Amino acid sequence: MGERVVPSVEEIRHAAEHLDPVFAGSPLLSGTALDAGGARAVLKVETLNPIRSFKGRGAVTWMREVGSTAGGVVCASAGNFGQGLAYAARAAGTSCRVFVGASANPAKVESIRALGAEVEVGGPDYDSAIASARQFASASGLSFVQDGRDPWIAAGAATMALEVTEAGTLPDVALVPVGNSALILGVAQWLRHRNPEVQVVGVCAENAAAPALSWRAGRVVTTASATTVADGIAVREPFPESVAAMLDHVDDMVVVSEEQLRSATRWLAADVGLLVEPAGAAGVAALRADPDRYGGRTVLIPLCGGHLPPDALGWSEEWSR
Known part of the structure; x- marks a missing residue:
């Protein structure tokens, strides 16, 4: 299932x-x-x-209900969910790493960094960044969250x-x-x-x-x-x-x-x-x-x-x- x-x-x-x-x-x-x-x-x-x-609504809810005890969180994002998770992680006092595609909006990427998250390019686009984020989280023992999942x-x-x-x-x-x-x-x-x-x-x-x-x-x-x-x-x-x-x-x-x-x-x-x-x-x-x-x-x-x-x-x- x-x-x-x-x-x-x-x-x-x-x-x-x-x-x-x-x-x-x-x-x-x-x-x-x-x-x-x-x-x-x-x-x-x-x-x-x-x-x-609107992505902040889901990100802060997930962080409160699921991610608050994580030693750090990882996601992939086109930009807005990454900002939401970075905001939520900062409030929770935990680290956040966001993988983006190479074509991501530079203003969104800069905003993610300004909210305290680390940003990495995980491939040419959002979908490829998901695979990179998942792999990094698994190798690092961190909590991976996929937007919408x-x-x-x-x-x-x-x-x-x-x-x-x-x-x-x-x-x-x-x-x-x-x-x-x-x-x-x-x-x-x-x-x-x-x-x-x-x-x-x-x-x-x-x-x-x-x-x-x-x-x-x-x-x-x-x-x-x-x-x-x-x-x-x-x-x-x-x-x-x-x-x-x-x-x-x-x-x-x-x-x-x-x-x-x-x-x-x-x-x-x-x-x-x-x-x-x-x-x-x-x-x-x-x-x-x-x-x-x-x-x-x-x-x-x-x-x-x-x-x-x-x-x-x-x-x-x-x-x-």
């Missing part, structure tokens, strides 16, 4: 009750220009915390959905970016608890579509590469437990193009006043790409992270002169 990756409702409640306050209570925005397409969009803003990402990580991520329903919003649809699946599995578990009729839709980048392809095929499907501006969801090899759980908890999967991701990122900056990285804007990209599908319904969209790619703010060079 594979590892359990979907949290229980009780675990989600427990995670919310003990969540580090710096990650709790993120803003919930409605009435934005997204509603012009006919849907009632509700945006959960996860960019206004010390690591500018523990129910406490998903329970932490699910606390954002609990906050949404506690605020009085019961979505008809959730458009959730999908990388390692912890977010969508946690959100789906909680939202279905509150509204069994909710439709949970995963959103992948077209250039990193392995999770969507796997869901459609009903088995793990890998891709040769996952080269996308949405580095936070750049997965080319989903793990089996993730795929099996998504088959049970996800109603549909859609993919968005690189231009749609870039357009959504620009739109959020210009029309909502938020700097959101392309992976975090994937749900907005999906809604803007097919507004008629969601017309008349309340649509929850998590804005998952706020670390933009290095050249995304090219316009600021003119302003600095």
Whole structure:
């Protein structure tokens, strides 16, 4: 039997009750220009915390419930989970080593180091960094944690959905970016608890579509590469437990193009006043790409992270002169 990756409702409640306050209570925005397409969009803003990402919710929850007695922790990350684990390890007084791919966002890597973790390049991309991190942890006798491969990580991520329903919003649809699946599995578990009729839709980048392809095929499907501006969801090899759980908890999967991701990122900056990285804007990209599908319904969209790619703010060079 594979590892359990979907949290229980009780675990989600427990995670919310003990969540580090710096990650709790993120803003919930409605009435934005997204509603012009006919849907009632509700945006959960996860960019206004010390690591500018929802990943802190799962990382601090895992550290408290599983990793607090470890002599040191090791993970692989595209950037945001590494920041979350570094933050959690620093608070717990334990060491943290993060393996990244050579193509990782330099700003995310620098943030991981600033939070006190050691960083190593573990291969050309995130998926190869997982193997390097696992090997290092085994050889060093340290605790290896894989983002999404523990129910406490998903329970932490699910606390954002609990906050949404506690605020009085019961979505008809959730458009959730999908990388390692912890977010969508946690959100789906909680939202279905509150509204069994909710439709949970995963959103992948077209250039990193392995999770969507796997869901459609009903088995793990890998891709040769996952080269996308949405580095936070750049997965080319989903793990089996993730795929099996998504088959049970996800109603549909859609993919968005690189231009749609870039357009959504620009739109959020210009029309909502938020700097959101392309992976975090994937749900907005999906809604803007097919507004008629969601017309008349309340649509929850998590804005998952706020670390933009290095050249995304090219316009600021003119302003600095």
